[in-house]
Amino acid sequence: MSKKKKKKRAQLPFRINMLFFVVFLLFSVLILQLGVVQILNGEDFQQEIERTNLDTTKIPVPRGKIYDRNGNVIVDNEAVYSITYTPPKGVQAEDRLELAEKLAAYIEMDDEDTLKGVTERNRKEYWYLLNKEEADDRLSDEEKENMTNAEVYQETLALITEDEIKDFSKEELEVIAIKKELDKAYSLTPQIVKNKNVTAKEYATIAENLAKLPGINATTDWNRKYPYGSTLKSLLGSITTQEQGIPAEEEANYLSKGYSRNDRVGKSGLELQYEDLLRGRKEQIQYTTTKSGAIIGSETIVQGERGKDLVLSIDMEFQEEVDKIVQKELQTAITTYPHANRYLEDALAVVIDPQTGDLLAVSGIHYDRENGEYVDAAFKTLSDAHEPGSVVKGATVLAGLQSGVITPGQTFYDSPIRVAQTPPLRSASSNIGTMDDITALKRSSNVYMGYIALKMMGENRYPYPENAPLSINDNWQQGFQEMRNYFRQFGLGSSTGIDFPHESTGLEGTIRTPGELMYNAIGQFDTFTTMQLAQYTATIANDGYRVRPHFLKEAHDPIASQDELGPLYSAENTEVLNRIQMSDDNIKRVQEGFRQVFQTSGGTAYGDFGNSPYNPAGKTGTAETAVYMEGQKLADTRNLALIGYAPFDEPEIAFAILTPYTGTDNNHSIPRKIGTQILETYFDLKEKRDKASDEDSDQEETTDEEEQE
Known part of the structure; x- marks a missing residue:
């Protein structure tokens, strides 16, 4: 074996060892990274995984003001403290009861009307949540077998006796009153819990303890204020309360325009007539929530703007x-x-x-x-x-002149007209004498107007024969319609x-005889x-x-200043x-x-x-x-x-x-x-x-x- 071949064999294990070492390092880094992800950032990534779709809530804004023609405020907004509840998704009745008990420690709901508003059903629902196991056992499985869940619940409430709900303390009634308001809330829609007589102390206490009260907020609401008292109030109209919300018979129409069910809207008068102008643009907040419904982020995507201010022609x-x-x-x-x-x-x-x-x-x-x-x-x-x-006699004279049954300056003698089977027609003043169209208005001649009416029906006899029947044809009602048509041109009728x-x-009076x-x-x-x-x-x-x-x-358009009008939006x-x-x-x-x-x-x-x-x-x-x-x-x-x-x-x-x-x-x-x-x-x-x-x-x-x- 040559020396060169031996050298190559010696280098091979070294390269393999280096390769293993590099692979080891790569795995070590990967394991370290997985540890970092799992241990240090695991919670953040888990929240990211649990994020749901973004939800948007709309916050009501003050309505526009109403001014008179000289710039005097007729209808204003008065800021009041308000406690609201915006329920997260998936909240249950037990959760709302727990929240009501916490909230009762910070606010009072002892207003007489509020406590009177606690119904028998409200009391039974409260008792049921406190004694759920006992209440559920009152219906046997056989009785429940052919009933829906809703029917089971209704029957269970019906089995709660009057004695069981009659001795609630004042404090318990306040809890029930609070829960009643919480139950009205829709998901991600603010519901007013209390906005009457909210004290500064209650407002501050709630604001300091929001972390303990999920969904509760201390904010500002608005009530209508009338600087001129009852003056013109029946025409200015009114708005619904939050309890009333949008009218049930027009719910679909309002919801299609972006209203919530508990929004206050114009109920009558000009408040109703100009609802679209006065309502304003709600502030829209986009919330990011977990699958459990907990809010983990929010962003204002549309700035709120109070309604447009109206200037009336009234002085x-x-x-x-x-x-x-x-x-x-x-x-x-x-x-x-x-x-x-x-x-x-x-x-x-x-x-x-x-x-x-x-x-x-x-x-x-x-x-x-x-x-x-x-x-x-x-x-x-x-x-x-x-x-x-007789104030309509101007229209009567013009109807006579324009229809051609009389001519300008035509005269009639003022003497009672007696038509058969018709009460006599006479003027209030006697001895008026001969009248033309102008003096008939001046002296208020009933007789002159009577002749105009007779002629419009086709009766041309003058002077009219005493107690004679009318000589008109069957088309006499056309005269009635013709006079009414002239009157309508003025807006009469x-x-x-x-x-x-x-x-x-x-x-329109019911026509029985031509003489009418x-x-x-x-x-x-x-x-x-x-x-x-x-x-x-x-x-x-x-x-x-x-x-x-x-x-x-x-x-x-509204502006930041509360004391002056903004840019012109429209003019009548x-x-x-x-x-x-x-x-x-x-x-x-x-x-x-x-x-x-x-x-x-x-x-x-x-x-x-x-x-x-x-x-x-x-x-x-x-x-x-x-x-x-x-x-x-x-x-x-x-x-x-x-x-x-x-x-x-x-x-x-x-x-x-x-x-x-x-x-x-x-x-x-x-x-x-x-x-x-x-x-x-x-x-x-x-x-x-x-x-x-x-x-x-x-x-x-x-x-x-x-x-x-």
């Missing part, structure tokens, strides 16, 4: 004064004539800008006879319809288009709301253009719903008739408005009606109304006033007294503000001059 300073006027005159009438006014309970008034549709004041005062109190009932201007009397959840469009159209022509058949009367008045004042009345003027423009199909000349004749009602001797409102410096126009109305209850007539009575606008040439405001069931005498001045004071208050307030604005402008100019010097 709250003016609104408060109108409310005072309406209440004063209603109270005076009721206390002065208690017998005649035993059914008088409401006085209603609407003031609107006829050119823009801005509602400046909407007032309704109701006398609560049972409690002897006067309360806000402004909603009745939209919900309650009544026969308004149709929707006003107002931005409010609900409004009445009035009721004569009474519809004088406002004693179909019924209308005060808001409809205001829109009708504004349409005449606005040269025949019917604008949509509206509460909302602007919406603004004037919306013309229609232009009445009547000529300018005919409209001017009715306007002149309305002017003479207020400003010339012999006008039915001249005694109240003849010396007014505001150049007003309008129409009075009295409707003979009756009070009924359950189909039985209780008493004859009257509805009193007044419509008007001012100034006559360039109207700034239009108004409608209605006082139903005022009795049969002594009360004809209620709407007129309200109307004169509304005009005086509006223009005095305007003058005061104009003067203040001029003084501010002078002061600014002086300041600028001083700075230049």
Whole structure:
């Protein structure tokens, strides 16, 4: 064997040894790494393995504020301490009971209403959790065999006796009350446990012990605050409580918009109408949880933003004064004539800008006879319809002129119309004489309106033969429909288009005889709301253009400052719903008739408005009606109304006033007294503000001059 071959054989074991050594080192490193992973980082990696999908919870934010047209806050938010519960996944009834017992050591739930809210079922469920084994044994296996788990549970609760749940201590009742709130919570959705009368001590104690109270949080909630008290409250509306949550009948709709079941939402009025603007954008927090439901991480993925702020067209300073006027005159009438006014309970008034549709004041005062109190009932201007009397005669004259059954200036002698089998139609004042269309409005001639109605049905005899039957054909009901169609052009008998959840469009009287159209022509058949009367008045004042009345003027984005409005989000423009199909000349004749009602001797409102410096126009109305209850007539009575606008040439405001069931005498001045004071208050307030604005402008100019010097 050569020396070279021996050398190669000697090197082979060395290389193999080196290879084994390297492999040994690699295994050693691997084992060391596995040890590090298992011992040092094992818990972290195990949590990573146990992570579930990310869950998102939405935190409610304050609603938007509501302002009047001058920047005064009408509806605000008031921060209150709140204790909430956000349950993790997989939590059981026993867990909630344990948490309730811990929480009871830190807060008190001894409010009388809270403890009264603890039901018999709540007590039984509490007793069951404390005595689960004993309770479960009360049903045999044979009894349970054909029952579902839910049925077994219900039957088990039913077997718990009254004696077993009657002697709970006050402390135990508080635990039950807390658990009751915890049971309402949905997974990863905050549920308020307590937000009434949470003390600073309770808030701080909970905040310090959150680690011991899984799912509990000490936070801030918001309640609605009304700086003007009950003023306009019935129109502003209300929001649901968290206990009520979203309305059950609209649950699917709300859930599709991202609401939670326990969210507070607008329940009525403007809070409901503008829910989408006022609700705000919830803060969204994304949680990472383990399979057991424990939260191991969180991240805010959407910043919360309170709702948009609304600016209404209402002038709250003016609104408060109108409310005072309406209440004063209603109270005076009721206390002065208690017998005649035993059914008088409401006085209603609407003031609107006829050119823009801005509602400046909407007032309704109701006398609560049972409690002897006067309360806000402004909603009745939209919900309650009544026969308004002669205020509709402007629409009647225009219907007659435009349909061609009368011509401008056409005259009729005011003498009672006696149609067979129909009550005689006569004017309130006797010896009025010969009337044309303008003087018929001025003197409020029922007879003139009666002839318009007869002609619209095809009856052309004049003067009408006393007690003669009508000589019209079978198509006389077309006259009824034609007059109603003209009325609807003004909004009488149709929707006003107002931005409010609900409004009445009035009721059409049941037609029995042709002669009833004569009474519809004088406002004693179909019924209308005060808001409809205001829109009708504004349409005449606005040269025949019917604008949509509206509460909302602007919406603004919220900003960090709580004391000022943010950037403009949207603005409500004037919306013309229609232009009445009547000529300018005919409209001017009715306007002149309305002017003479207020400003010339012999006008039915001249005694109240003849010396007014505001150049007003309008129409009075009295409707003979009756009070009924359950189909039985209780008493004859009257509805009193007044419509008007001012100034006559360039109207700034239009108004409608209605006082139903005022009795049969002594009360004809209620709407007129309200109307004169509304005009005086509006223009005095305007003058005061104009003067203040001029003084501010002078002061600014002086300041600028001083700075230049």
